[in-house]
Amino acid sequence: MQITFWGTRGSLPTPLHPKAVRRKIVNALVKGAGKGLDTQEKAEAFCEQELTFAEAGSHGGNTSCVQVDTGGPEYLICDLGSGAREFSLAALGKHGPAKPQVYNVLMSHVHWDHIMGFPFFVPSFIPGNVIRIYSCHDKVEQAIRNQSHAPCFPVEFTVLGAKIEFIHMEVGKPYEIAGATVTGKHQLHGNESYGYRIEKDGKTVVYTTDCEHKPDYRDVMEATAAFFHKADLVIFDAMYSFADSISIKEDWGHSSNILGVELCQMAEAKTLALFHHEPIYDDERIEGILAETLRFDEITRTGDPLKVVTAYDGLVLDL
Numbered sequence: 001m002q003i004t005f006w007g008t009r010g011s012l013p014t015p016l017h018p019k020a021v022r023r024k025i026v027n028a029l030v031k032g033a034g035k036g037l038d039t040q041e042k043a044e045a046f047c048e049q050e051l052t053f054a055e056a057g058s059h060g061g062n063t064s065c066v067q068v069d070t071g072g073p074e075y076l077i078c079d080l081g082s083g084a085r086e087f088s089l090a091a092l093g094k095h096g097p098a099k100p101q102v103y104n105v106l107m108s109h110v111h112w113d114h115i116m117g118f119p120f121f122v123p124s125f126i127p128g129n130v131i132r133i134y135s136c137h138d139k140v141e142q143a144i145r146n147q148s149h150a151p152c153f154p155v156e157f158t159v160l161g162a163k164i165e166f167i168h169m170e171v172g173k174p175y176e177i178a179g180a181t182v183t184g185k186h187q188l189h190g191n192e193s194y195g196y197r198i199e200k201d202g203k204t205v206v207y208t209t210d211c212e213h214k215p216d217y218r219d220v221m222e223a224t225a226a227f228f229h230k231a232d233l234v235i236f237d238a239m240y241s242f243a244d245s246i247s248i249k250e251d252w253g254h255s256s257n258i259l260g261v262e263l264c265q266m267a268e269a270k271t272l273a274l275f276h277h278e279p280i281y282d283d284e285r286i287e288g289i290l291a292e293t294l295r296f297d298e299i300t301r302t303g304d305p306l307k308v309v310t311a312y313d314g315l316v317l318d319l
Protein backbone atom coordinates (compact mmCIF):
# COMPACT_ATOMS: atom_id res chain seq x y z
CA MET A 1 0.00 0.00 0.00
CA GLN A 2 1.03 3.55 -0.57
CA ILE A 3 -0.22 6.33 1.71
CA THR A 4 -0.47 9.95 0.51
CA PHE A 5 -1.32 12.72 2.96
CA TRP A 6 -3.41 15.48 1.33
CA GLY A 7 -4.53 17.25 4.51
CA THR A 8 -2.91 16.93 7.93
CA ARG A 9 -3.95 19.96 10.03
CA GLY A 10 -6.54 19.71 12.79
CA SER A 11 -9.68 21.77 13.29
CA LEU A 12 -9.33 24.28 10.44
CA PRO A 13 -7.12 24.99 7.43
CA THR A 14 -3.94 26.77 8.46
CA PRO A 15 -2.19 28.54 5.56
CA LEU A 16 1.35 29.76 6.08
CA HIS A 17 1.32 33.48 6.96
CA PRO A 18 3.45 35.78 4.71
CA LYS A 19 5.55 36.69 7.77
CA ALA A 20 6.38 33.00 8.26
CA VAL A 21 7.33 32.67 4.57
CA ARG A 22 9.61 35.71 4.93
CA ARG A 23 11.20 34.24 8.07
CA LYS A 24 12.02 31.01 6.21
CA ILE A 25 13.54 32.91 3.25
CA VAL A 26 15.66 35.16 5.47
CA ASN A 27 16.89 32.20 7.52
CA ALA A 28 17.82 30.24 4.36
CA LEU A 29 19.63 33.24 2.84
CA VAL A 30 21.70 33.72 5.99
CA LYS A 31 22.52 30.00 6.25
CA GLY A 32 23.41 29.85 2.55
CA ALA A 33 25.57 32.98 2.51
CA GLY A 34 28.98 32.44 0.91
CA LYS A 35 28.09 28.92 -0.32
CA GLY A 36 28.00 29.82 -4.02
CA LEU A 37 24.31 28.92 -4.48
CA ASP A 38 24.14 30.37 -7.97
CA THR A 39 22.19 27.60 -9.74
CA GLN A 40 18.80 25.99 -9.17
CA GLU A 41 20.50 22.61 -8.62
CA LYS A 42 22.91 23.92 -5.97
CA ALA A 43 20.07 25.72 -4.16
CA GLU A 44 17.90 22.57 -4.25
CA ALA A 45 20.74 20.45 -2.86
CA PHE A 46 21.36 23.03 -0.11
CA CYS A 47 17.68 22.97 0.91
CA GLU A 48 17.68 19.16 0.88
CA GLN A 49 20.91 18.62 2.81
CA GLU A 50 21.44 21.62 5.05
CA LEU A 51 18.01 22.92 6.04
CA THR A 52 15.55 21.19 8.34
CA PHE A 53 12.02 20.41 7.13
CA ALA A 54 10.71 23.33 9.20
CA GLU A 55 13.22 25.63 7.51
CA ALA A 56 12.65 24.46 3.93
CA GLY A 57 9.04 23.22 4.01
CA SER A 58 5.86 23.41 6.03
CA HIS A 59 3.46 21.12 7.84
CA GLY A 60 -0.18 20.75 7.02
CA GLY A 61 -2.22 23.63 5.74
CA ASN A 62 -5.24 21.56 4.72
CA THR A 63 -7.51 19.58 7.04
CA SER A 64 -7.78 15.79 7.16
CA CYS A 65 -7.64 13.76 3.97
CA VAL A 66 -5.41 10.69 3.51
CA GLN A 67 -5.28 8.50 0.40
CA VAL A 68 -4.65 4.78 0.75
CA ASP A 69 -3.54 3.28 -2.57
CA THR A 70 -4.40 -0.40 -2.35
CA GLY A 71 -3.03 -1.15 -5.83
CA GLY A 72 -6.47 -1.74 -7.36
CA PRO A 73 -8.49 0.35 -9.81
CA GLU A 74 -10.66 2.08 -7.18
CA TYR A 75 -9.63 5.02 -5.02
CA LEU A 76 -9.76 4.91 -1.22
CA ILE A 77 -9.45 8.02 0.95
CA CYS A 78 -10.00 8.76 4.62
CA ASP A 79 -12.07 11.87 5.41
CA LEU A 80 -13.15 14.80 3.28
CA GLY A 81 -11.33 17.73 4.88
CA SER A 82 -10.03 20.58 2.73
CA GLY A 83 -7.22 18.28 1.52
CA ALA A 84 -9.87 16.30 -0.42
CA ARG A 85 -9.96 19.09 -3.01
CA GLU A 86 -6.23 18.67 -3.67
CA PHE A 87 -6.67 14.91 -3.89
CA SER A 88 -9.59 15.23 -6.33
CA LEU A 89 -7.68 17.61 -8.61
CA ALA A 90 -4.72 15.22 -8.69
CA ALA A 91 -7.01 12.26 -9.50
CA LEU A 92 -8.71 14.19 -12.30
CA GLY A 93 -5.33 15.30 -13.60
CA LYS A 94 -4.26 11.68 -13.78
CA HIS A 95 -7.31 10.26 -15.59
CA GLY A 96 -8.97 13.30 -17.14
CA PRO A 97 -12.64 14.11 -16.43
CA ALA A 98 -13.94 11.90 -19.25
CA LYS A 99 -12.86 8.61 -17.63
CA PRO A 100 -15.22 7.72 -14.75
CA GLN A 101 -13.70 6.46 -11.51
CA VAL A 102 -14.88 4.87 -8.26
CA TYR A 103 -14.02 6.84 -5.15
CA ASN A 104 -14.41 5.09 -1.77
CA VAL A 105 -14.35 7.34 1.29
CA LEU A 106 -14.02 6.33 4.96
CA MET A 107 -15.45 9.01 7.24
CA SER A 108 -14.20 9.26 10.82
CA HIS A 109 -16.99 11.68 11.81
CA VAL A 110 -18.69 14.85 10.63
CA HIS A 111 -16.98 17.78 12.35
CA TRP A 112 -16.44 20.65 9.89
CA ASP A 113 -12.75 19.98 9.37
CA HIS A 114 -13.54 16.44 8.13
CA ILE A 115 -16.38 17.29 5.71
CA MET A 116 -15.52 20.80 4.43
CA GLY A 117 -13.73 19.49 1.32
CA PHE A 118 -16.80 17.73 -0.08
CA PRO A 119 -18.44 20.79 -1.76
CA PHE A 120 -15.15 21.23 -3.66
CA PHE A 121 -14.64 17.53 -4.41
CA VAL A 122 -14.65 17.91 -8.18
CA PRO A 123 -15.48 14.26 -9.12
CA SER A 124 -18.89 14.68 -7.43
CA PHE A 125 -19.95 17.08 -10.19
CA ILE A 126 -19.12 14.68 -13.03
CA PRO A 127 -21.69 12.11 -14.28
CA GLY A 128 -20.31 8.57 -14.47
CA ASN A 129 -18.23 8.79 -11.31
CA VAL A 130 -19.28 6.66 -8.34
CA ILE A 131 -18.62 7.96 -4.84
CA ARG A 132 -19.20 5.51 -1.97
CA ILE A 133 -19.06 7.12 1.44
CA TYR A 134 -18.57 4.57 4.22
CA SER A 135 -18.76 5.22 7.94
CA CYS A 136 -19.70 3.76 11.29
CA HIS A 137 -21.02 7.26 12.14
CA ASP A 138 -24.76 7.48 11.61
CA LYS A 139 -24.97 11.20 10.73
CA VAL A 140 -22.67 11.30 7.70
CA GLU A 141 -25.33 11.51 4.97
CA GLN A 142 -27.28 14.16 6.87
CA ALA A 143 -24.18 16.29 7.51
CA ILE A 144 -22.85 16.11 3.95
CA ARG A 145 -26.23 16.91 2.40
CA ASN A 146 -26.90 19.79 4.80
CA GLN A 147 -23.45 21.29 4.28
CA SER A 148 -24.27 21.98 0.63
CA HIS A 149 -27.74 23.36 1.40
CA ALA A 150 -28.66 27.01 0.69
CA PRO A 151 -27.75 29.59 1.90
CA CYS A 152 -24.43 27.99 2.92
CA PHE A 153 -23.43 26.75 -0.56
CA PRO A 154 -24.77 27.55 -4.04
CA VAL A 155 -24.71 24.00 -5.47
CA GLU A 156 -27.26 21.70 -3.83
CA PHE A 157 -26.26 18.10 -3.15
CA THR A 158 -29.28 16.93 -5.17
CA VAL A 159 -27.93 18.32 -8.48
CA LEU A 160 -24.51 16.65 -8.28
CA GLY A 161 -23.76 14.53 -11.35
CA ALA A 162 -21.93 11.58 -9.77
CA LYS A 163 -23.70 8.58 -8.26
CA ILE A 164 -23.21 9.08 -4.53
CA GLU A 165 -23.94 6.26 -2.07
CA PHE A 166 -23.80 6.23 1.71
CA ILE A 167 -22.95 2.92 3.37
CA HIS A 168 -23.26 2.43 7.11
CA MET A 169 -20.62 0.17 8.66
CA GLU A 170 -20.99 -1.82 11.86
CA VAL A 171 -18.22 -1.42 14.40
CA GLY A 172 -15.89 -4.43 14.49
CA LYS A 173 -17.22 -6.01 11.29
CA PRO A 174 -14.74 -6.35 8.39
CA TYR A 175 -15.73 -4.89 5.00
CA GLU A 176 -14.07 -5.32 1.60
CA ILE A 177 -13.48 -1.82 0.24
CA ALA A 178 -11.29 -1.00 -2.77
CA GLY A 179 -9.67 -4.42 -2.46
CA ALA A 180 -8.72 -3.93 1.20
CA THR A 181 -10.28 -5.24 4.42
CA VAL A 182 -11.54 -2.40 6.59
CA THR A 183 -12.69 -2.65 10.20
CA GLY A 184 -14.08 0.26 12.25
CA LYS A 185 -13.67 1.08 15.93
CA HIS A 186 -15.53 3.56 18.14
CA GLN A 187 -13.40 6.41 19.55
CA LEU A 188 -13.82 8.82 22.46
CA HIS A 189 -14.61 12.21 20.89
CA GLY A 190 -17.36 14.85 21.06
CA ASN A 191 -20.28 13.78 18.82
CA GLU A 192 -18.54 10.40 18.30
CA SER A 193 -15.77 9.41 15.91
CA TYR A 194 -14.48 6.16 14.44
CA GLY A 195 -11.06 4.79 13.52
CA TYR A 196 -10.38 2.34 10.70
CA ARG A 197 -7.93 -0.52 10.39
CA ILE A 198 -7.14 -1.12 6.70
CA GLU A 199 -5.42 -4.38 5.69
CA LYS A 200 -4.16 -5.50 2.31
CA ASP A 201 -1.59 -8.16 1.30
CA GLY A 202 -0.19 -8.52 4.82
CA LYS A 203 0.22 -4.75 5.34
CA THR A 204 -1.83 -2.69 7.78
CA VAL A 205 -2.52 1.02 8.19
CA VAL A 206 -4.69 2.37 11.02
CA TYR A 207 -6.37 5.74 10.51
CA THR A 208 -7.26 7.01 13.97
CA THR A 209 -7.89 10.72 14.24
CA ASP A 210 -10.06 12.79 16.55
CA CYS A 211 -9.78 10.44 19.48
CA GLU A 212 -8.97 11.13 23.11
CA HIS A 213 -7.04 8.48 25.02
CA LYS A 214 -7.03 8.45 28.79
CA PRO A 215 -4.01 6.69 30.33
CA ASP A 216 -6.05 5.68 33.39
CA TYR A 217 -8.64 3.80 31.29
CA ARG A 218 -6.44 0.72 30.95
CA ASP A 219 -9.11 -1.49 29.40
CA VAL A 220 -9.73 1.07 26.64
CA MET A 221 -5.96 1.47 26.14
CA GLU A 222 -5.63 -2.33 25.81
CA ALA A 223 -8.51 -2.48 23.31
CA THR A 224 -6.93 0.32 21.29
CA ALA A 225 -3.54 -1.44 21.29
CA ALA A 226 -5.29 -4.57 20.02
CA PHE A 227 -6.84 -2.48 17.21
CA PHE A 228 -3.34 -1.17 16.32
CA HIS A 229 -1.74 -4.64 16.70
CA LYS A 230 1.48 -4.90 14.64
CA ALA A 231 0.29 -2.17 12.25
CA ASP A 232 2.85 -0.99 9.72
CA LEU A 233 1.56 2.57 10.12
CA VAL A 234 -0.65 4.29 12.69
CA ILE A 235 -1.95 7.71 11.62
CA PHE A 236 -2.61 9.19 15.05
CA ASP A 237 -4.35 12.25 16.50
CA ALA A 238 -1.38 13.94 18.22
CA MET A 239 -2.96 17.37 18.39
CA TYR A 240 -1.92 18.41 21.90
CA SER A 241 1.14 18.21 24.08
CA PHE A 242 0.84 15.52 26.75
CA ALA A 243 0.69 18.20 29.47
CA ASP A 244 -2.21 19.97 27.75
CA SER A 245 -4.02 16.71 26.97
CA ILE A 246 -4.24 15.75 30.65
CA SER A 247 -4.81 19.26 32.06
CA ILE A 248 -6.46 22.29 30.42
CA LYS A 249 -7.43 20.40 27.26
CA GLU A 250 -8.62 17.22 28.95
CA ASP A 251 -11.98 16.14 27.53
CA TRP A 252 -11.48 18.26 24.38
CA GLY A 253 -11.47 15.04 22.37
CA HIS A 254 -7.86 14.84 21.18
CA SER A 255 -4.69 13.03 22.11
CA SER A 256 -0.92 13.57 22.29
CA ASN A 257 2.34 12.32 20.79
CA ILE A 258 3.22 10.64 24.10
CA LEU A 259 0.08 8.49 24.16
CA GLY A 260 0.70 7.68 20.50
CA VAL A 261 4.09 6.24 21.45
CA GLU A 262 2.68 4.33 24.41
CA LEU A 263 -0.11 2.76 22.34
CA CYS A 264 2.21 1.91 19.42
CA GLN A 265 4.69 0.30 21.83
CA MET A 266 1.89 -1.75 23.41
CA ALA A 267 0.70 -2.74 19.92
CA GLU A 268 4.21 -3.41 18.52
CA ALA A 269 3.34 -1.09 15.62
CA LYS A 270 6.16 -0.10 13.27
CA THR A 271 5.56 3.55 12.33
CA LEU A 272 3.68 6.35 14.09
CA ALA A 273 2.56 9.32 11.99
CA LEU A 274 1.75 12.37 14.12
CA PHE A 275 -1.40 13.84 12.54
CA HIS A 276 -4.15 16.46 13.01
CA HIS A 277 -1.68 19.17 14.05
CA GLU A 278 -2.87 21.92 16.37
CA PRO A 279 -3.47 25.09 14.24
CA ILE A 280 -1.55 27.34 16.66
CA TYR A 281 1.64 25.24 16.35
CA ASP A 282 4.16 26.55 13.82
CA ASP A 283 6.61 24.33 11.90
CA GLU A 284 9.38 24.69 14.49
CA ARG A 285 7.01 23.64 17.27
CA ILE A 286 5.86 20.58 15.33
CA GLU A 287 9.48 19.65 14.60
CA GLY A 288 10.19 20.03 18.32
CA ILE A 289 7.32 17.65 19.10
CA LEU A 290 8.85 15.09 16.71
CA ALA A 291 12.20 15.28 18.55
CA GLU A 292 10.41 14.92 21.90
CA THR A 293 8.46 11.92 20.57
CA LEU A 294 11.61 10.13 19.37
CA ARG A 295 13.31 10.82 22.71
CA PHE A 296 10.32 9.48 24.64
CA ASP A 297 10.37 6.27 22.59
CA GLU A 298 14.12 5.95 23.12
CA ILE A 299 13.87 6.11 26.93
CA THR A 300 10.73 3.97 27.31
CA ARG A 301 10.96 1.24 24.67
CA THR A 302 11.63 -2.38 25.45
CA GLY A 303 11.52 -3.62 21.85
CA ASP A 304 12.56 -2.29 18.44
CA PRO A 305 12.70 1.49 17.91
CA LEU A 306 9.43 3.04 16.77
CA LYS A 307 9.69 4.98 13.53
CA VAL A 308 8.01 8.36 13.97
CA VAL A 309 7.12 10.90 11.30
CA THR A 310 5.18 14.14 11.37
CA ALA A 311 2.57 14.06 8.64
CA TYR A 312 2.52 16.97 6.20
CA ASP A 313 0.54 17.73 3.08
CA GLY A 314 2.25 15.88 0.24
CA LEU A 315 4.02 13.24 2.36
CA VAL A 316 4.00 9.81 0.67
CA LEU A 317 4.77 6.62 2.61
CA ASP A 318 5.19 3.16 1.11
CA LEU A 319 4.28 0.24 3.36
Ligand SMILES: [Zn+2]
Binds near residue numbers: 011
Ligand atom coordinates in the same frame (compact mmCIF):
# COMPACT_ATOMS: atom_id res chain seq x y z
ZN1 LIG B 1 -10.71 17.08 13.41
Ligand SMILES: [Zn+2]
Binds near residue numbers: 109111189193210
Ligand atom coordinates in the same frame (compact mmCIF):
# COMPACT_ATOMS: atom_id res chain seq x y z
ZN1 LIG C 1 -13.58 16.13 15.57
